Amino acid sequence: MSVKTVQDLFVNELRDIYHAEKQLLRALPKMAKSSTHPELKQAFESHLEETRGQVERLEQVFDQLDLSKRAKPCQAMEGLIEEAKEHMGEIEDKSVLDVGIIISAQKVEHYEIAAYGTVAAYAGILGFTDDQNTLHAILDEEKNTDRTLTDLAEKLVNKDAVRAA
């Protein structure tokens, strides 16, 4: 699709984050499985549930705007997930691996925060108020997940990894 207008950009970005979320649906179970701290496992499992809901709400946005639910390959998310897989494949110490998985997961969340922040803003500019609200709600979920990961790292996971060294 050639991008000529802000609306084209908006649609492009929606398709990008839609693809990103779908990739994440496949990656999160592996991240949960590779985590050792039960709190971290739980955080990934609940974010997996949340992500399923986000994909559904993105599909509602496509429907509402009369757009086909087509994903545009998101190379950024592919790269971030690839890095996460590298961590999962090469870090042997379980407590250090939890730190590595949090690093990867927070990079993913920050990508999503940037993506939803911009699509929510575009939706506002274009006058799609309902969609703006939907996208803002998802943005808040991503921010919460990021905060949960920071809390887990600071209060638990980082300390355990340093102690284990």
Ligand SMILES: [Fe+2]
């Ligand atoms: Fe998400």
